[in-house]
Amino acid sequence: MTQATPATGPEAAPDKLTRDVLVIAGVVVLGAIMSILDVTVVAVAQVDFMLDFDVSNPATVAWTMTGYTLALAAVIPTAGWAASRFGTRNVYLVSLVLFLLGSLLCALADSIGMLVAFRMIQGLGGGLLMPIGMMIMTRAAGPERVGSVMAVLGIPMLLGPIAGPILGGWLIDIASWHWIFLINIPLGLIAMVYAWMVLPRGDNAPGRKLDVVGLLLLSPGLAMFLFGVSSSAEKGTFNNPQVYGFMIAGGLLIAAFIAWALRGRVSAPLLDLRLFANRTLTVSVITLVFFAIAFFGAGLLYPQYFQLVGGQSPMAAGLLLAPQGLGAMLTMPIAGKLTDKMGPGLFVLGGLVLILIGVSIFTTVGAEPNYVLLCSALFVQGLGMGMTMMPIMSSALASLRGPQVADGSTMLNAIQQTAASIGTAVITVIFTGLLLGTTRQTLVAASSDIPGMPKPPAELVQAAQIDAANGFGTTFIVAAALVACCFIPAFFLPRTKVAGGVAEEGVDLDGGSAPVIAH
Template identity: 65%
Template sequence: MTTSPPGAASDKLDRGVFVIAGVVVLGAIMSILDVTVVSVAQPTFITEFDTSTAGAAWSMTGYTLALAAVIPAASWAASRFGTKRVYMASLILFLIGSILCALAWNIGSLVAFRVIQGFGGGLLMPIGMMIMTRAAGPERVGSVMAVLGIPMLLGPIMGPILGGWLIEIASWHWVFLINVPIGAIALVYAFFALPGGDEEPGKKIDVPGLLMLSPGLALFLFGVSSSAEEQTFNAPRVYIPMIIGAILIAMFVRHAFRTTNPLLDLRLFRNTTLRGAVITMSLFAIAFFGASLLYPQYFIIVRGESTLAAGLLLAPQGLGAMLTMPIAGKLTDKMGPGKFVLGGLVLIAIGVGAFIALGTDTSYWYLCGALFIQGLGMGMTMMPIMTAALATLRGGEIADGSTLMNAVQQTAASIGTAVITVIFTTMLMPLSRAVMQAGGDQARVGKAMVENGVNVSDPAAVQAAGADVISDIASTYGNTFIVATVLVALTLIPAYFLPRKKMVVEGDADEQQVPVTMH
């Protein structure tokens, strides 16, 4: 049954699009939640598997590297096998990885199984964006992005709450087993709801491009991620893989402009709207994901809150995003993304800037209010940026565009996390050494801070180290937020050039809107 005829004038999302959106959102929730849920389980992995902080961190790094390696193949896979088949295969692989993670017997096996999980999770978001954009058409892509933005923005907020709750009432195994019922429902749902028939059986994969881009991204992000552990970018383990990765990526860029059917069509950058959106998204992801790392750490380390309490204190951010995201999504289709992105970035800058004044007893009303303001801005920013990138694309360009945006976001988020971590630990090192020289409990705290950077293994010991030490740590967080605020402000420059009126795609109606066929 065709629920949305080509060239339909209505900007509203019909029932058929919402049915498809349900499948995509379920997959996105699993993929994104699994990043943040595992982050709060790090201390548990250290204890259960008798490993170091660096060893446990590989349960996150391995997943990230797998995502980076598989995302570039999303566009080809969707064209070759069809979005429905690839999406269902990704769900199955993600579920297998989740079950294996719950059965892990040591940190090595957990990391290996997280890589399997990442290969499945890496395709869920780009393929899901392709499915939704084709189903709704470019005229309604803003509303579609608002739907997809719910898990993308709430994942970092709900993850710590869910992870802390599951570990407290059950065990670490349920951090992964929670995916099984959600994934099973999504798999059955996808079989009946997603349209098929969009495959191109004769399309061949760009093997040279794959051998350059996937390892290039993985090596580059490995180096970036290692900087957090090394606490500097000036270490061979950091800059050698980064340089090799950057060379491979540069080789792919040269290759992509010379071959007929590249793995990722970089000619899309000739589209000025998409180019501006990609630059804006890069700076935004660096600033937002970098700053997001610090909030729960401040609540846990400085204020002595539990993981669950820290997650709950972040809830105002999600509430703010939930208020503005649906409105911004609908109005972006009619008014263009530029106004909303600029307004949202201003709100985010105000919210992040409020954390510069952090102290040991800063009012929770003040902090939650700042997070709420950030959330209002987030709901007006991330999805309109993606709308700007995808709304001017047609037909086969949609697959390349969504793959490109996901690769950029993943890379920029990793860079932001690493940069903010290195800046924070660099500021913290003199304090750590001073504390270590003080003797007693403070020496224990200082040693943990020197060895583990921001991942202080014993927050209770930090509380016992004395008011002066805790105050200095709080000030270090505040100083790091100065950098985050500046990064958000810089994002205003490329955002200024985004369209501030309704975007119209030139071409035939059949190219602009793909019919939604229900099984």
């Protein structure tokens, strides 16, 4: 099989994805599926980890998720430099190797400490798959088709949180938790062979040097900040030294990186913050931050409600979320193509209206779930999500050109990861504060199938379900308010075509380097 290269010339329709681009998209989507699924699939194995490794503290086991996230945060900022220095193809292949190695080691772990360490190795590979994949896709498609190609990449990003619990629950039911990692081996090997055959060579720029000072400031800064944010879920509050201490320390390092990057002492900073001189990019990033906080925060509540109040298994809860994914799959390809022609503004605003309607329905949840109504609400949300997330990201990337794509892709992934962690932490802290500890313990015991664990009395379970439903309803009100906040920056998104590095009302980045000012 010959290497795929982007089609050019008159035979390549400006708004249509060619076969060569779709072939490259297959590689990137396969890597994205593995990376994103492994963020969510481990969530359903927490109880099994506690039993197998004889660990009584859930917070200790939760490090299997936190460690992966911290590794992602630490490595994402290096993606732009690594792609320029070694080429996107080589970095992508190395990322797959790291991810496969980490997956195999996780399956062989015989202690919780080893599992956490191996999850961090897995995260180092997974953290590069998404930003490098976005660079590959954007360069292959060109700015005229970035919306269409990002719509393809967006499918695993939206379906990952839904498919993860289903796949994880099924593998644990029929085999053991080891298979949630072993399943990556055949997928990873296929992805490696596929990538080796079709990804273009020779796209590196050896002249770019590593911004060592920026790396020492930004990577640990992001990791420390996200560690503090993640710890808030365990502590149930942000007013805890471990929480705000790490958040402040990480925030100071990030601020120091911003000051360093803006001084211009290095020709190629780890992240080129001068890109924020582009109005389209700036507005897109602000909208993405609000959206990620709202989307990932609210997404945490749905499976918990179905399990704790509805008494559903993890796999059944995942299946109940399927309408959300189906809705997204219907609108995402259409929104992607039309965004390339008309800009993202109207589609994002329309999508936010649908998401707000869906979340608002969940504010009325009770102790006896109306699954027809709630699944319909999730379907409406999915329709909105397909019109929202990827058009936002594609509008940002379509406004960039050449070497800016690498920095832009890296920046978007780092910001999205940070915003998602903030969203899940805020929602978790609010929900934990509303839910009594005895209520959670009662509902967990009622829904657990662990041998030897007694079931609580039916009257106690019913009272706990009512208390939990009230807590969920109040927390969904907060989630709806977060969605409503997205309308403010989304209103300023371009409503005309974004292409060639310049939105029609934007800034020409070939001009002088302007100071970075958050619009």
